[in-house]
Amino acid sequence: MFLFVNLAAMANARSIISENLIVEYRVFNTIMDNRMRQISESARLLSMDYAFKQSIFSVDNKTLISIIENLRQRINADFITLVSLEYTVMADTIKPDLSGKQFMSRALIEKAEEQGELSSITIREGGYYQIEIIPILAPDPIAWLVIGFLINDTVLKDIKNLILAQISVFELDSGGRLKIVASTLPEGLKKLLFGKVKSANLSVEGNQSIILGQNEYISLISPLEKKGGSNLYVLLQRSMDDVLEPYYRLRTRLAIISLIGLLISFAVSMRISRSVTRPVSTLVDGVRQIEGGNYDLHIGVTQRDELGELSNAFNNMARGLKERDLVSDLLGKVVSPVIAKELLSKKVELGGEEKEVTILFSDVRNFTALSEKYPPTIILNMLNKYLTVMSAIIESHGGVIDKYIGDAIMALFGAPISHPNDVDRALNAALDMNEALEKLNVDFQETGIPPIDIGIGINTDIVVAGNMGSAHRLNYTVIGDGVNLASRLEDLTKKYKKKIILSDSTYKKIKDSYKIEQIAEEYVKGKSKSTIIYALIGRVGKE
Amino acid sequence: MTTFATYVITLLCLLLPTMGYCYDLVSEVKDGEGALVENAVITATPLSGEIKKPEKNLTAEIDQIDKTFVDFVTPIMVGTTLVFPNSDKIRHQVYSFSEAKKFEIPLYPPGQGRATPVTFDKPGVVVLGCNIHDWMKAYVYVVETPFFAKTGKNGKATIKDIPPGQYKIEVWHPYIKKSSATVKQPVNIGKESDMKVDFVIDVKKALTVRRAPGSIGGGVYP
Structure with a gap:
């Protein structure tokens, strides 16, 4: 029975997880999109700052860097790069000496020129960033603002709080080597992903089961949206145990409750059977004794139920029988047995x-x-x-x-x-x-x-x-x-x-x-x- | 719109009968898809390089009506002084970060002559903006030749009263793509067959701030 319920629960959990993962993937993308949108909104506000626009062409490089650093802090970005219309770096908050050099990706800016602005993902100094490229309009573009937000564990953890699934963002290089960009998985489990996630996993449509440690994870691998030129994938995972946990809890509770119920019913039935069988067997014993002619017995049943009444009646009967026997015996001795019988069988009256x-x-x-x-x-x-x-x-x-x-x-x-x-x-x-x-x-x-x-x-x-x-x-x-x-x-x-x-x-x-x-x-x-x-x-x- | 400069040129032509007849050059500008292009500026530059300096100070104006620069494109000759009347009931600011002319007129009240006129002394494109209305934008195209005209809604522009001779005819548009062919030369003004010079240019989408309906706010519009 438990096994059957267990199987049903597992199957149910799987289908629930599968459905949830698909929804969660959409939610994840929406959240990432929203994050980008927030970034771009902030960036746009920055780009419209007149004083900022004015200063771009009127200050020395160090001041310019200082200005964009100030902007960066305003919107809590991880880096800001100011790129000229000629695709050279005008200022960068991470590396000041980039000024005057070619921007890392001319293609990104060109794409932004085409689209007006651009959301993408890029790698710099080994870090993966969600970036937003927006023009500084005066009122025609005079430069490009590249604003980057690092994709790290903290970001994913924030998202995980909303979607509950474990999130890992990873990249598979041309050699099929796994590189985990960020993950909400604990360190120990993160390490286990190596060797479990291969190129073959990418082609799996829908959900797949990945065993990490002793726990089965229903996993969904999808390419990260707006990933630019990167080869990033997002891996959403939900542990069967996590989903089944309420069921396990329920199962334990059920087991405890049924055990308690069993014990209680056992105790109650014992009590009932004792209160029934004991007096009954005492009565049976008494009946046997009476059958054997021993009227001197008294049954000590003190219950206040029908059996108690029966016992009382029994005792009275025994007493009555004893008296009658005594009388009959004595009568038989005093008078003839036939008369005694006659006397006992009828109401004794004069006449x-x-x-x-x-x-x-x-x-x-x-x-x-x-x-x-x-x-x-x-x-x-x-x-x-x-x-x-x-x-x-x-x-x-x-x-x-x-x-x-x-x-x-x-x-x-x-x-x-x-x-x-x-x-x-x-x-x-x-x-x-x-x-x-x-x-x-x-x-x-x-x-x-x-x-x-x-x-x-x-x-x-x-x-x-x-x-x-x-x-x-x-x-x-x-x-x-x-x-x-x-x-x-x-x-x-x-x-x-x-x-x-x-x-x-x-x-x-x-x-x-x-x-x-x-x-x-x-x-x-x-x-x-x-x-x-x-x-x-x-x-x-x-x- | 015919600029003030055009009248000056016409006057010059009439005043110089020794040069004989002056001619009108007609241009039609279309984009790659055959659509007529408005606000393209056609210029005619004498290949001889001889350009007569205007005798009078040239002036032109860009008004501000309903939080919009009027006109959107204003071709002027180098040395022209632009005035910026304000026909709105609110203050405006005008700025340019363009190399050809950097200037800023701080917020000034509505009316005529409340803003300092600006003289454009270098050729080139000057983009005008207003720092309190992101979507406001205007182009001042400063050219060295007195012979220029702007296409209307019909995509046609007419440069009037050009003295005969060898000219370089050029087209410019605020959103012109670099790939476009913008120059035609030599064009023999006075020669019947050369009196109509048409252009087909590639126009890109403008990166600009779109004015939101209801005239409040805006967003970057690709």
């Missing part, structure tokens, strides 16, 4: 609903006597083991532990969630409990605990299920006659020496087949009507 629930009551027989015989720790240990096993069986059948009452278990089938086979679930649970008890007794025996026996009562009835208690402390439970009946049936197991006793309402709802025998028609405590009770012996097909 209940009527439901058909199968209630299972189990109790350890002679537990009171047992607890008297053994230390409480062993009893508690035993009880915990017993309750853990039984609870697991009940829950495995979809039953819900409503509460433990000492060694007794009250379990519900059909609340809070109803299943179509709640009765069968309860029956199977009871049968499994008995089976499990046999294994449990073997364990107990090994630890020196006497085997225990349990009784189970099962009743199915419409009861009210729901949260009961106060607004601050409540229980999920069921209330109704059916609960009491289940408890009575469990009591009756002792009387009839049966392990499981079912009520008539339960019996009527059995769907599977079991070994069941009708025991009696019993008047249960608190009930006015008698009810038929059944003993559940086992499953069909089994012993």
Whole structure:
């Protein structure tokens, strides 16, 4: 990109220089012309000075020289020569002894005679002069005034201030040797022109490239106008570097600016990415941790943007999750997991609903006597083991532990969630409990605990299920006659020496087949009507 | 313009009947391109060298009108006294640096006879200028012979009442080039075929100060 711009800039610079040089050559000539014109104007004024005219033929030579020297100083010329109509020097400001001798160039005067006046360039004593030859009219010509201005570096420097190009005026002699008359080039570069400017360069039309030192100069060589008999050329040069300098400056600035821009955007993007990716990765990490179950984390994102809000929300969520987990955990321990779930999933409020629930009551027989015989720790240990096993069986059948009452278990089938086979679930649970008890007794025996026996009562009835208690402390439970009946049936197991006793309402709802025998028609405590009770012996097909 | 001298010569001719008839010589002057040349002076000098001195003081005048010398060319015989009236409303100065007569009349006021008359006692060309008006220029052509005339706009000049005899006829012009043939001799005055002598001369451009329009200022004009 830079290379492309560079090439374009170079080409552009070349064409600009080329155009400029042509213009500058014209300007140079105009300036030289103007200089000549000024010279001739001054000369003309001098020539019209009456006292001067008068004195030409009336004073001695020394005075005449003194007079023209005075004129020379008036117009700041480099020399003045007064030439007679016979082409002899009447007076000269450089060489007083020229008086009476032939003027250096009769041809110049003759040309001036022809044209009235003449602008030209001439060499004297090795110096190159712009000269102006004008007649002294009285009122016919009585003599010629030749006024010379040296072409030197200072003159060219003055012009250079106007046209900007480097100016060199040079001559190539017949042998092709270069002679630099004057130049604005620094000494070092001036020397380099030797060998670079040859006759061949003169024939080049338009611009040419001349390398001086390490710098390329676009150069224009043209003959000096009004050069008289001399072989003078003017060389205008502009350095590519000079022209390209603003471009180089611009390029450097652009580079610096783009570098700064790059750095700034880098820094900004780093900052942005940090402010975005860091909290995001922290959040991702947090999410992973939460996924892994660690709710104890707190994300320290303090930004005041959306991510900050997200982090706050995340922290709140984590805290909420933790609390919920805690509650759920605790709830699961305090109440049955199913109830806990029910409680957590719904808005907890007081009140209940009527439901058909199968209630299972189990109790350890002679537990009171047992607890008297053994230390409480062993009893508690035993009880915990017993309750853990039984609870697991009940829950495995979809039953819900409503509460433990000492060694007794009250379990519900059909609340809070109803299943179509709640009765069968309860029956199977009871049968499994008995089976499990046999294994449990073997364990107990090994630890020196006497085997225990349990009784189970099962009743199915419409009861009210729901949260009961106060607004601050409540229980999920069921209330109704059916609960009491289940408890009575469990009591009756002792009387009839049966392990499981079912009520008539339960019996009527059995769907599977079991070994069941009708025991009696019993008047249960608190009930006015008698009810038929059944003993559940086992499953069909089994012993 | 016929000069005062011409009348004198005419008078002489009438007064000297012994010399018989006097003759008029007519000249026409053209330049190399055939254009008629004004202000050329034709002179006739007797080859015998006998020139009668005028009996009276000869006088002539060059006026200054509208910052111009009138006439531009004034041929006179040696010994003639020129007067310089000033018909302008400003002062003028008259000078000559010419070898034949160097003089300077300092600024003098308008009117007749306010400037000292100048007597031209040597033959030759005298260029007159005015040091306050660069473009003002006049030529006084001082000749030794009483027989001369100046060409008019028609390029013709007539020298009147020349006694018969062998003469050298010459032409002069302020801007004549040296290359021009200016002399014709002998010319036999009195001989019918010799009574018209024409010249073709080369005239150069004059190096002079041109008067700028509006009569103020000027510049060198090639």
